[in-house]
Amino acid sequence: MTRIAYVNGRFCLHAQAVVHIEDRGFQFGDGVYEVWSVRRSRLLDADGHFDRLDRSLAELRIAAPRSRRALGLIIRELIRRNRVRDGLVYLQVTRGQARRDHPFPPESTPPTLVVTAKRVDLSAAAKRAETGIAVISVPDRRWSRCDIKTVNLLPNVLAKQEARESGAFEAWQVDSSGHVTEGSSTNAWIVTADGKLVTRPADNAILHGITRATLMRVAAEAGFGLEERAFTIKEAQAAREAFVTSATSFVTPVVEIDGRTIGNGRPGSIATALRQAYLETA
Ligand code: PDD
Secondary structure (H helix, E strand, C coil): CEEEEECEEEEEHHHHCCCCCCEEEHHCCEEEEEEEEECCEEEECCHHHHHHHHHHHHHHHCCCCCCHHHHHHHHHHHEEECCCCCCEEEEEEEECECCCCCCCCCCCCCCCCEEEEEEEEEHHHHHHHCEEEEEEEEEECCCCCCCCEECCCCCHHHHHHHHHHHHCEEEECCCCCEEEEEEECEEEEEEEECCCEEECCCCCCCCCCCCHHHHHHHHCCCCCCCCEECCHHHHHHHHEEEEEEEEEEEEEEEEEHHHHHHHCCCHHHHHHHHHHHHHCCC
């Protein structure tokens, strides 16, 4: 099937979609992005991701490329043209194309807008949820504004690659005080012996995950206690359960951290129930 992308006002063949070599996203990583999961041709947590996009743009003083309504129409059209039932939408906005110079370009420079949609076979993610994933720990080498969803993902890329080379699926980043911040592309959670959910507060050290926020609501409605606090790898290794959340993995149980088995080495019942509850709600 021919894939279609959207670039700066036009739908075009994905294979031929291009941005300029002097785009600030390419030269400086001067841009932000969002990822929505699509299920049954519908965006999950649509408003949460739009709200975070607005916030990321505002924090970096990049002009919104289109109204939310217009972006919604573009995304819907892209889902339709690519016949995506289950998949992902990726949207990126950069500070635009300008002669290479570090300060912001003139205000008249239009931001660059790229949107793509792709089909994803959900069975691979479902299988991972059934077996659980292994995680390794790595030092967090990122900057102090990880709450902004920028395209500056080099430390995340290196962390994920390290995980894959160690046979793990995700890397949990650890700050200088020995506490887990988050995964390279997921938020990190543990379950205490008495069944409380623990996840790091949404400070500047982590991305304020939309799945994380929805799951907090879902968990509260289901009667789970929640502690928003940082935890160490040692505490996670001794936890009753551990799991990650993101738009692409929903809720995925963690069964091994740095080679140590979590619980009985099988996905925990709480993480599995929360995954189900999330998918029914989002
Ligand atoms: N990643 N932390 C980081 C560093 C992330 O990149 C992501 C998402 C999350 C989870 O956020 P959310 O629940 O809003 O998806 C946490 C996306 C999926 C990506 O980069 O592909």
